[in-house]
Amino acid sequence: MCTHALVTAAAEDGVRLFAVHSDALRPQLSSWPATGMAGSDTLDVDFDEIPATPVGPPGAYTGRPGFSHGGVGVAACWYGGARAIGRTLLRAAQQRDIGPHALAHLGAVDVTLQAARSALSLAADEIDADPGDLKDAGRIRALRVRALVEAAATEVMERVGRALGAGPLCHDEDHSRRVADLTIYLRQHHAEKNEAELGALVAGQGTTW
Numbered sequence: 001m002c003t004h005a006l007v008t009a010a011a012e013d014g015v016r017l018f019a020v021h022s023d024a025l026r027p028q029l030s031s032w033p034a035t036g037m038a039g040s041d042t043l044d045v046d047f048d049e050i051p052a053t054p055v056g057p058p059g060a061y062t063g064r065p066g067f068s069h070g071g072v073g074v075a076a077c078w079y080g081g082a083r084a085i086g087r088t089l090l091r092a093a094q095q096r097d098i099g100p101h102a103l104a105h106l107g108a109v110d111v112t113l114q115a116a117r118s119a120l121s122l123a124a125d126e127i128d129a130d131p132g133d134l135k136d137a138g139r140i141r142a143l144r145v146r147a148l149v150e151a152a153a154t155e156v157m158e159r160v161g162r163a164l165g166a167g168p169l170c171h172d173e174d175h176s177r178r179v180a181d182l183t184i185y186l187r188q189h190h191a192e193k194n195e196a197e198l199g200a201l202v203a204g205q206g207t208t209w
Contacts, residue, residue: 021050089163
């Protein structure tokens with residue numbers, strides 16, 4: 001289904017995208033041994049000395065407004081994964097007495113997911129109101145939302161695990177796959193590197209808390 005791959009490469013005029021035909025790519029079938037996100041079929045590929053067509057000017061891909069907006073979209077996917085993991089705890093609480101400690105974890109999961117949902121909803125409204133990012137707010141918005149949702153998803157996985165123990169990870173294939181998938185997917189967030197960038201933007205531009 002894929003006719004071309006977009007490849008980031010350093011050119012004489014800067015880092016830019018190039019399109020290379022997929023027929024020239026050689027997938028390495030053993031390059032994704034991990035269980036998490038195995039269904040994404042994200043294999044490494046080898047290629048060399050093949051034609052490449054420039055796509056846009058240097059920096060065009062990461063510099064376009066849609067790049068930051070897309071970062072919020074990825075955070076929405078993280079939220080979806082966290083919500084599905086949280087539902088494992090919710091179902092358990094609806095089916096049996098899970099005890100006060102597990103119920104406390106469920107309450108915390110509810111607060112965390114509601115906060116993440118509110119942040120994503122607000123970001124969606126702001127993006128719809130300024131799709132071209134004329135206010136130049138896209139990058140700082142994406143950094144904030146991604147950091148918040150990454151922390152929320154991490155907390156949900158931790159609390160569900162502490163509330164229910166190893167049972168769902170061992171006996172519920174769907175749940176264990178979601179945890180494995182989300183654990184890898186969240187690492188697209190660059191943690192303290194992204195938070196340091198956010199801090200620099202806040203220090204330079206100011207903010208309203």
